[in-house]
Amino acid sequence: MKAIVTVIGKDTTGIIAAVCTLLAENKINILDISQTVMEGFFTMTMLIDMKECVVPFAEISEKLSAKGEEMNLSIRVQREDIFDKMHRI
Amino acid sequence: MHSQKEILSTINMIDNQHLDVRTITMGISLLDCASDSVEITAKKIYEKITRLAKDLVKTGEDIEKEFGIPIVNKRISVTPIALVAAACKETDYTPIAVALDEAAKKCGVNFIGGFSALVHKGMTKADENLINSIPSALASTERVCSSVSVASTKAGINMDAVALMGKIIKKTADMTGEQHGFGCAKLVVFANAVEDNPFMAGAFHGVGEAECVINVGVSGPGVVHHALKKCKGQPFDVVAETIKKTAFKITRMGQLVASEASRRLGVPSGIVDLSLAPTPEKGDSVARILEEMGLEACGTHGTTAALALLNDAVKKGGVMASNHVGGLSGAFIPVSEDEGMIEAALKNSLTLDKLEAMTCVCSVGLDMIAVPGDTSASTISAIIADESAIGVVNTKTTAVRIIPAVGMKVGDMVEFGGLLGSAPVMPVHEFSSENFVLRGGRIPAPMHSLKN
Numbered sequence: 374m375k376a377i378v379t380v381i382g383k384d385t386t387g388i389i390a391a392v393c394t395l396l397a398e399n400k401i402n403i404l405d406i407s408q409t410v411m412e413g414f415f416t417m418t419m420l421i422d423m424k425e426c427v428v429p430f431a432e433i434s435e436k437l438s439a440k441g442e443e444m445n446l447s448i449r450v451q452r453e454d455i456f457d458k459m460h461r462i
Numbered sequence: 463m464h465s466q467k468e469i470l471s472t473i474n475m476i477d478n479q480h481l482d483v484r485t486i487t488m489g490i491s492l493l494d495c496a497s498d499s500v501e502i503t504a505k506k507i508y509e510k511i512t513r514l515a516k517d518l519v520k521t522g523e524d525i526e527k528e529f530g531i532p533i534v535n536k537r538i539s540v541t542p543i544a545l546v547a548a549a550c551k552e553t554d555y556t557p558i559a560v561a562l563d564e565a566a567k568k569c570g571v572n573f574i575g576g577f578s579a580l581v582h583k584g585m586t587k588a589d590e591n592l593i594n595s596i597p598s599a600l601a602s603t604e605r606v607c608s609s610v611s612v613a614s615t616k617a618g619i620n621m622d623a624v625a626l627m628g629k630i631i632k633k634t635a636d637m638t639g640e641q642h643g644f645g646c647a648k649l650v651v652f653a654n655a656v657e658d659n660p661f662m663a664g665a666f667h668g669v670g671e672a673e674c675v676i677n678v679g680v681s682g683p684g685v686v687h688h689a690l691k692k693c694k695g696q697p698f699d700v701v702a703e704t705i706k707k708t709a710f711k712i713t714r715m716g717q718l719v720a721s722e723a724s725r726r727l728g729v730p731s732g733i734v735d736l737s738l739a740p741t742p743e744k745g746d747s748v749a750r751i752l753e754e755m756g757l758e759a760c761g762t763h764g765t766t767a768a769l770a771l772l773n774d775a776v777k778k779g780g781v782m783a784s785n786h787v788g789g790l791s792g793a794f795i796p797v798s799e800d801e802g803m804i805e806a807a808l809k810n811s812l813t814l815d816k817l818e819a820m821t822c823v824c825s826v827g828l829d830m831i832a833v834p835g836d837t838s839a840s841t842i843s844a845i846i847a848d849e850s851a852i853g854v855v856n857t858k859t860t861a862v863r864i865i866p867a868v869g870m871k872v873g874d875m876v877e878f879g880g881l882l883g884s885a886p887v888m889p890v891h892e893f894s895s896e897n898f899v900l901r902g903g904r905i906p907a908p909m910h911s912l913k914n
Contacts, residue, residue, distance in 0.1 A: 377469055407466050418469045431527045449473075451530035453464075458714040460468040 374423045374430075375404070375453040378437065382446030384415040392419070392448065395440055399433060400425040415446070420453070476531060480684035480746040481712065483719045484739045485535040486522050487660035488515050489667035489675045489732060492541040492576075500552040504561035507546070511538060511565035511574075514674050514729075519570040521726045525719055533719065534881075538566060539665035539677075540576035548588035555592050559599035559606045566605040573648075575665035577608040580655065583617040583904070593623075596630050600645035601637035607663035613653035613850035615857045619905040621847065627651050628843030628899065632866060635835070639868040642876045646865040647798075647830065651846050653853030653860045658733045658788040664826075664861060675732035676724045679789060680716030680780075681739040682708070684746045686772075690754045701755060702775045709736065709779030717784040735789030736780030737825060738772070740800035742883035748772075748793050749802025749812075760802055761812030769793060770823035790859060792825025798878060798885030799830055807886045814845075814888050822852050827860035832876045832885040835868040842866065844895030847905075855908050 380392060389408070396403060396419075405420040426433065434450050441448030475481035495506035515538055522536040540546075540562065547555050559577050566574040577599055579589040596608050610627055613619040631651075635643030650664040657668020660677035667675075689708045693700050716734045724731035740748045749760035752768040773792040781787055795817065797803045806812035814831065821827040827849050833842075846862045853860030867876045870887050877884045 377464070379469060379473055381470075381473075409466065416466065416470065418464075418466050431524070434527055449530055452528050454718055455529045455531060455715060456464045456469055456472055458718045459472055459711045460464060 376421050376423055376450050377453055377456060378419040378421055378448065378450045380415065380417040380441070380446055380448045382415055382441070382444070384410050384413050385444065388415060388444065388446065389417065391440060391444060392437070395436060396421060399428050401433070475682070475685050479682070479688045480741070480743060481682045481715075482532040482534050483678060483716055484681035484737070485537050485660050485679040486518070486533055486719065486723050487537040487539050487665055487677045487679065488518050488729065489539045489658065489671055489677055490514050491667055491671065491673050492546045493669070496546055496549050498549050498551055500547065500550045500555065500557050503547055503550055504558045507558060508561045508565045511540070511562070512568045515569040515571065517727060521723055524726070525722050529719070531715060531719065535572055537571050537660070537662060537665065538569065538574045539660070539667045540574065541667050541669065542576060542578035542580055544579035544586070544589045544592035545669065547592065548586065553591045553594075554598070555595040556598045556602060559595070559603050562606050563603035571605070573605050573607050573662040575607040575609065575662050576667060577606050578610060578666040580611045581623045582611045582614040582620055584620065585623060593626060593630055596649060597633040597637045597645065600634050600648050607648045607665065609650040609652055609655065609664045609666060611652045611655035612846065613854050615654055615854050616907055618907040619653070619847060619850045619854055621899070621905055622902045624843050624846050624850065625899045625902060627846055628839035631842050631864065632839045635866040635868050642867045642870060643835065643865045644878060647863065647878055647882050649863065651862045653850035654858060656789060656859055659790050660735050661737065661739065661790060663863060671732070672730055674729050676720060676727060676729050677732040677735065677789060678716050678720035678723070679735040679737055679739065680712050681737060682712040683738045683740050683748045683751055685712060686738060687745070687747070687751045687754055690751060698771060702771055705772060705775035706779035709776045710783045713780035713783035731785070733786045733788030734784040736777055736784065736787055736791040737789070738776055738793045740794060740796065740803070741881055742799055742801055742804070744801055747800045747802035748795060749800050749806055753802065759809060759811035760806040761816045765816065766819050766823055769795070769820050773824050790825045794826060794829065795820055795824055796829035796863070797831050798876070798883040799881060800883070804884065804886065807888060814890060818848060818852070821849060821860055822856060825859070827853070828862045828864060830863055830865070830882065830885060832865045832867045832870070832887045833890050834871050834887055835866050837866050837890050838896070840894065840896040840899040841890055843899040845890070847899070851905070
């Protein structure tokens with residue numbers, strides 16, 4: 374299953390490292406990353422593949438959002454389908 | 463991969479523009495629960511609902527988590543109880559309402575609809591029993607919703623039923639008088655009722671439906687409002703196009719949730735209801751969309767035209783986005799549930815008469831309107847008759863959900879709480895309709911040719 378991770382918040386050191394480590398620990402492969410920093414505001418979207426991941430989706434989602442709170446960021450993961458349906462015919 | 467812009471626009475819709483799936487409603491047929499005793503029927507009903515809907519709430523919550531889209535309500539609709547209870551020897555169907563309430567609580571859904579009767583042409587004994595049980599059923603339950611169909615384009619308007627419903631609404635208000643007639647917020651009177659509506663309080667599972675289905679109601683007035691802010695001063699062609707595109711996106715998401723829920727529950731997917739359903743939250747209002755089109759306050763001249771455009775564009779955008787469209791589909795205008803409507807009513811821009819005109823072009827009817835507690839039963843019946851006439855003649859669904867606010871007068875505010883919001887008590891015409899309602903009988907079905 375593919376999903377999109379979105380990280381939004383104030384730029385700080387180690388955001389990508391922290392998110393990538395968490396994903397790697399859970400056997401989640403990163404397929405694509407896109408990142409911008411505008412006026413100190415950090416936005417990153419990642420396409421991830423969860424087929425090797427054995428942890429339930431809800432747990433990954435909670436871990437990411439907890440990591441976000443720790444770093445004062447908003448981190449969420451959503452299945453890719455929702456973006457597909459909304460933006461592609 | 464999707465562009466960052468697309469991803470962020472979806473997230474922005476959810477976080478800042480109140481985009482959500484308003485309801486996943488499981489429709490359940492109860493025809494096989496019939497028996498000659500109310501007690502046995504109630505037991506069978508409880509058993510069937512709690513068996514079929516046991517995973518409904520959990521499945522809804524799982525989908526919410528995985529897709530990151532809020533699903534505000536999980537609900538159940540059932541076969542009109544007048545049909546299920548027709549063989550019972552007892553005449554009071556309240557115990558069945560209590561069983562529905564208990565089943566709803568057990569499954570964790572916030573409303574269950576279908577304490578209903580379809581009497582648009584005539585009433586059976588069971589229909590009469592059910593209607594007479596409505597006040598006590600709504601007073602003794604928390605989550606049960608009731609609806610009565612009193613008119614249809616094919617049958618005309620059953621004025622005996624209309625007269626009876628005026629009295630029933632008054633009695634329901636009196637029996638829930640401590641909450642200023644709150645029971646009436648769970649009671650809808652329909653013309654051209656639909657069988658697959660997922661929205662409360664009017665949802666029921668029609669006899670033409672399958673054993674069990676999943677219907678989904680989408681929403682998103684805030685998203686449409688936000689999109690329109692970007693086309694200030696542009697001609698209506700641009701407005702319509704913008705609404706269509708937005709409705710398409712909202713509905714695609716609803717369809718995804720519908721398909722996913724249906725697959726996980728192993729229940730066929732019924733319909734997606736393409737609706738703009740407001741909530742009392744700021745930024746989730748249909749009235750504000752109309753005002754964005756250039757009206758100083760909702761209810762002023764031009765409101766009906768603005769609503770007609772909105773309603774039509776929502777359907778056009780949504781139709782292509784979903785496999786099967788149904789339910790009420792269109793813009794809802796429940797006064798107490800819409801922050802902009804409440805404000806417009808408070809400053810006397812929005813009146814009952816203007817709301818009636820608006821119901822000619824929107825998806826339902828006079829919805830969540832509080833009137834003075836001393837409004838007579840015949841005046842309420844006459845309001846229902848007017849609204850039914852609009853539905854019958856225009857071949858559309860109309861409905862009346864009106865609350866005689868016990869102990870309150872024009873200008874007072876009635877608080878219903880939660881999604882039901884709060885409503886200013888609106889004035890009704892002071893002249894009597896008593897003799898009109900007393901006539902009874904049936905207003906014949908209208909012509910379908912010579913349309914002018």
